Amino acid sequence: MAITYQKKVALFQDAVGAEEAEGLLEWLLKNPKSQLNFADCRHLHAANLQVMMAVKPVIAVWPKDAKLRTWLESALK
Amino acid sequence: MNPLLEQFLSEARDFLHGIAEKLMQLENDPGSTPVMNELFRLVHTLKGNSGLFEFPEMTRVLHAGEDLLDAVRDGRVGYSQELTDRLLDAMDFVNLLVDEIESNDGAIGSDHAQNALRLAESLRQLIGVTAVEVKAPVAEASQASSVHNMPELPRLAELPEQQRMALYREALAGDTLLFVEYTPEQECFFKGEDPFHQARQIPDVVWQSVLPREPWSAPAELDAYHCNLVFNALTTAAPEELYELFRYTPEQLRIVPLPPIVLALPHGDPNGGPVYGDFVTDALGRLDTGDMAGLESVARTMLELSSPSLWLSSGLRWLLLVLELEPGNRYAQRTLIESLGSLTLPVWTTPETAVEADSELVGERFSEADARAFADILQAQREILGLPDSDAWLPGRLNAAATALAACQRSAGRIEALPTLEAALAEALDSVEAAPLLAWLDAHAPLDRSATAESEAEAAPMQVRNALIDVESDNKFGRRVEDSYVGPKTLKVDQDKIDNLMGLIGEMVVAKNSLPYLASRAETQYGVRELGREIKTQYAVINRIAEEMQDAIMQVRMMPVSFVFQRFPRLVRDTSRKLAKEVNLILEGENTEADKNIVEALADPLIHIVRNSLDHGIETPEVRRAAGKPPAGRLTIRATQEADRVYIEISDDGKGIDPTIIKRKAYEKGIIDESTMERLSDQEAVNLVFAAGFSTAEVISDLSGRGVGMDVVRSAVEKVNGTVSLESELGKGTLIRLSLPLSMAVTNVMIVESDKQIFGVPMDMVVETVRVSRSAIRTIKKRQTTVLRGRIVPLLALNELLAIDAEPYANEDDELATLVVRVHEEHVGIVVDDFRETVDIILKPMAGIIGGLGGYSGSALLGDGSVLMVLNPRELV
Amino acid sequence: MAKTILVVDDSALIRTSVTQHLKNGGFTVETADDGLNALNMLKAGLKPDLMITDINMPNMNGIELIQSTRALPEFRFMPILVMTTESQQTMRDEAKQLGATGWVVKPVGGELLMSIIKKVLPGA
Incomplete structure (x- = not known):
């Protein structure tokens, strides 16, 4: 699916595709104090992952999927 | 018969027609890449389709054909007439199988297996040894890449010590530990790859990290679609699983099997406390004397004295763990103690090579793919040698197999095996049997998993087929495919359905014709003129629609004469070669259309005329040269349409028909009497060839002289309301013109x-x-x-x-x-x-x-x- | 939501067989009989999650289709699998080089096809 941008939070839903990466980067640059919510996220494309690794945003909610969470933590922490 | 099989058969015939046509085109223009590509595509697709069913004979031959064409396409094998001959033979065989499948309710008789093997062998002979020689550089390349595979130690220190220690225990308990480093290509996103998805699929991961390949650029300058990631993981999965997972991008994967000891990397604060130099000496001394209990004791004491966060403490913890779990590993223990003295990371040497697919068959320097190719080649030789020894060409076969095997051995760097191979060949040739070579093969390349792989491969189509059969029983799935955005432009309809439609429109025409009768009866019998007139008006409308409908159905039944023409290149080629004549065939107007029945009715007469022309019309090159003509004869078949008739003209520049001979023959056969013979004009005489029982062949050849003459042609043409005429000029050539209706319905x-x-x-x-x-x-x-x-x-x-x-x-x-x-x-x-x-x-x-x-x-x-x-x-x- | 897969092959037989496997696997399937038709479908607004294409096809072959598809902005990242036969190693490499994600070796059974798709299609 996609990313829903709320005021200060970006909600990642289902599997987020590569198309979203550019928008995510833009949004993160515009909203430096924003947070990311992975509660409903099952997967995100590597392009999104590297955007987050480069920008280092705050993660508000980690994914429920334990394995995905471990991978994300190993990349972002 | 199952509908999918029916569809396969119908497509297969089309493909075979196409293949024959392209082969002919290729013969005229051997260098043509489009023709070659199309030919390859046809053979390839047909092979693919045949694989869906259980027709190993067919698939085998087509596969060999495909490989041969692939080799020709790549320039590995040159084009030759021999090649066309063998391919045509192979396609004839496939055609035969198609016929048999159709008439035999979906099955092929078991008696074809040998022919299939022989044909495949004959095709592969043309690629033969060349293919093996080409393989050699590949082998070298893979050797080079194994150097690249030499691992440098992964950044294991990043793994928390506790976890590393737990892994160390597990690894010693039996789980091989693999370090996986996956560096996706920078442009990989544009190939539809998702490296994160890929990395997440690595099984049995015990630790992972994602790192930038290069330091991150400033966020504002970041290119989100330029992949800058490296994924690391430690896994206890089997290497085969990983290779399978990364089969599309094996070059981006590095797998390093880790001896458990490499996990022993002290880390922490290096400057935190005193390092007693005599501790190191003491410890080493105890190690040398085998005082393990003492060593453990001093290490433990030392650890208690040091702050746990120190680099030293970490090293001591590892030393104690190694002492506990690998008490015999003096080397590891010494290295650890020495590193405590130098405060540098111990340098653990890792195994020489990354885990490679085992390929004991051909030596380590081959990649898995090469190994498989070799196994295939060896297996092919085994099959060839397994053919009956009674065949007359056994020596040739033995030589071919031995050459292929020798090439294999050379490529594999096993020159030492060559003398024994030569001896085996000599023995085989002497005893006229394949057994010595087979024995050699068994000794040097034992039947192994390549055979299992093959039986698996053979089982696969079965599965597919079963699945397909299930498909038919379930109609609800049939719809969606047809709902695609762009529907198919052509429909394949059973001819019976069209015939049925034709019959119906016929009845409609007849029914419609009753309306004028009705109109006149309304007028004359019932005296209602008004009604009669109205019926007539309605009749005009129905008449128009019926005519258009009839026309439309006619159009459906129309097919191009190329349907018949396409067999001529092959026919002319085969026949002229048999007669040692040179003939250029020119086909014109292949797109001219006529009713299916007409076009089909054309086939036999045309074949007969063409054979006649080749047999009696066109002279041998020597005769032609003597007559001042170009050595190659010209045969033109031209189709044109005029109004509601189709004209087919078959002309040659051969020797023409001699009216005097015709008259004499006709007289001798009692077809004409003496006075008629005197009276007949030359043209009339020439037309005598159409008389029943007339055949001019001086010598009955096996081509056209089968006791049937042009009279058969004439009656066949007349059966579909056509006419045939003939003009001939002695020494210049003959022209036969068929005139046929566009439709006959x-x-x-x-x-x-x-x-x-x-x-x-x-x-x-x-x-x-x-x-x-x-x-x-x-x-x-x-x-x-x-x-x-x-x-x-x-x-x-x-x-x-x-x-x-x-x-x-x-x-x-x-x-x-x-x-x-x-x-x-x-x-x-x-x-x-x-x-x-x-x-x-x-x-x-x-x-x-x-x-x-x-x-x-x-x-x-x-x-x-x-x-x-x-x-x-x-x-x- | 069911993912959509576009299957491109000039052999009706292969199309039917692959389509059936995919449907059994819960996918929505669209088919095209050559590269040109497939490309037109993409241009007409079809947005598959994955495309599986044959290589040897009339009008536009699989390689050309991959190149043309990658040139369309909305399909830059779509996974594409090529269907080849065992012997077409060079073709596979070329296709991979030019933007294919991976390949399937024909003939392919349902289970294997599903596992291959799962590998390249996140969330499948």
């Missing part, structure tokens, strides 16, 4: 009346209708004739022809109604009582006893329900 006939009965005469035979005054009739040689437009026309009374005992009926002006028809290019007047209207009818051949009657071409139902007998003037006159 609906016949336009003129109704004539004689002795109060009506008959139909096909309009395409009618030249004109005239009323001939009795006074203009002359009797010449007991035959009644008259002169029409300067031409003597014999007159025949229909009553007489049909043995009706009645005189022709003349009108008030004493004129006789005469229908002038064209019969064998001659005009004949048929005297009837009166002419009626012309109607469209659907001609039905006569069945049963009356079917044997000459003079009638069939019957038809008229609008008023009466039956019309349609005459066949050709037989009648």
Whole structure:
């Protein structure tokens, strides 16, 4: 699916595709104090992952999927 | 038969036609890349399709053909006539199988296996050794890449110590530890790859990290789609699983099997406390003397004295763990103690190579793919050698197999095996049996997993097939495929369905024809003129629609004559080669269309004419040269359409027909008498070749001289209301022209009346209708004739022809109604009582006893329900 | 939501067989009989999650289709699998080089096909 941008939070839903990466980067640059919510996220494309690794945003909610969470933590922490 | 199989068979025939056509084109233009590519595509697709069913014989041959074509396409194998010959043979075999599958309810007899093997072998011979030689550089390349695979130690220190220690225990307990480093290509996103998805699929991960490949650029300058990631993982998965997962991008994967000890990397604060130099000396001394208990004791004491966060403490913890779990590993223990003294990370040497697919068959320097290719080659040789020894060409086969095996050995760097191979070959040749070579093969390349792989591969199509059969039983899935955005442009429809449609429109035409009768009855019988007129108006509308419909159905039935033409390149090629003649075939107007029945009816006559032309018309190159002609003869087949007729002209620049010989032959065979022989013009003489029982071949060849002559051609053409004519000039060539109707389903006939009965005469035979005054009739040689437009026309009374005992009926002006028809290019007047209207009818051949009657071409139902007998003037006159 | 897969092959037989496997696997399937038709479908607004294409096809072959598809902005990242036979190693490499994500070796059974798709299609 996609990313829903709320005021200060970006909600990642289902599997987020590569198309979203550019928008995510833009949004993160515009909203430096924003947070990311992975509660409903099952997967995100590597392009999104590297955007987050480069920008280092705050993660508000980690994914429920334990394995995905471990991978994300190993990349972002 | 299962519908998928039916579809396969129908497609297979199309493919085979196409393949033959492309092979012919290739012969004329061996360098043509488009033709080559198309040819490859056809063979390739057909092979793929055959793989869906269980026809190993077919697949085997096609596979060999595909490989051969692939080699030709890559320039590995040169084009040759031999190649075309073998491929054509192979396709003939496939065609045979297709026929057999169709007639044998989906099965191929077991007796074809040997032929399949032989044909595949003959195709592969052309690639043969070359293929193996080409493999060699690949092997070198893979050797180079194994150098690249030399691992440098992964950044294991990043793994928390505790976790590393737990892993160390597990690894020693038996789980091989693999370090996986996955560096995706920078452009990989644009290949649809998602490296994160890929990394997440690595099984049994115990630790992972994602790192930037290069330091991150400033966020504002970041290119989100330029992959800058490296994924690391430690896993206890089997290497095969990983290779399978990364099969599309193996070069981006590095797998390093880790000896557990490499996890022993101290980390922490290096400057935190005192390092007692004598501790290291003491510890090493205890190690050397084997005082393990003492060593453990001093290490433990040292650890208690040091802050846990120190680098030193970490090293001591590892030392203690190694002492506990690998008490015999002195080397590891020493290295750890020494590193405590130098405060540098211990340098653990890792195994030389990354885990490679084992390939004991051909040595380590081959990649898995090479190994498989080799196994295939060896397996192929095994199969070839397994063929019966009784074949006359066994020595050739033995030599070929031995050459292939020798090439394999050379590529694998096993030169030492060559002398034994040569000995085995010599022995095999001496004893005229394959056994010694087979024995050699067994000794040097034992039957191994390549055989299992093959049986698996063979099992796979079975599964697919079973799955397909399930498909048919489940109709609800059938829809969506047809709902695709762009529907198929052509439909394949069973001919029966079209015939059914044709029959229906025929009945419609007949039913429609009853309306004028109804209209006139309304007027005359019931006296309602108004209604009669209205019926007539409606009739006009229905008539128009019916005609258009008929036209449309005709269009459906139309097919290009290329359907028949496409077999000629092959026929001409084969025949001319057999006769040692050179012939250039020129096909023109292949897109000209005619009714399917007509086009199909053309096939046999055309083949006969072409064979005749090759056999009797075109001379051998020597004769041609002597006659001042180019050595290669020219044979042209041209189709054109004019109005409602299709013309096919077959012309050659051969020796033509000698009218004198024809006359003599005809006389000798009793076809003409002496006076006729004197009287006949050259053109008339030439036309004698159409006379029944006439065959000019001096020597009966196995081509055209099978006791059938041009008379067979003529009757076949006439059966579909066509005509044939011939022109020939001695020494210059012959032209045969066929004229055929575009369609034969609906016949336009003129109704004539004689002795109060009506008959139909096909309009395409009618030249004109005239009323001939009795006074203009002359009797010449007991035959009644008259002169029409300067031409003597014999007159025949229909009553007489049909043995009706009645005189022709003349009108008030004493004129006789005469229908002038064209019969064998001659005009004949048929005297009837009166002419009626012309109607469209659907001609039905006569069945049963009356079917044997000459003079009638069939019957038809008229609008008023009466039956019309349609005459066949050709037989009648 | 069911993922959509576009299957491109000039052999009706292969199309039917692959389509059936995919449907059994819960995918929505669209088919095209050559590269040109497939490309037109993409241009007409079809947005598959994955494309599986044959290589040897009339009008536009699989390689050309991959190149043309990658040139369309909305399909830059779509996974594409090529269907090849065992012997077409060079073709596979070329296709991979030019933008294919991976390949399937024909003939392919349902289970294997599903596992291959799961590998390249996140969330499948």
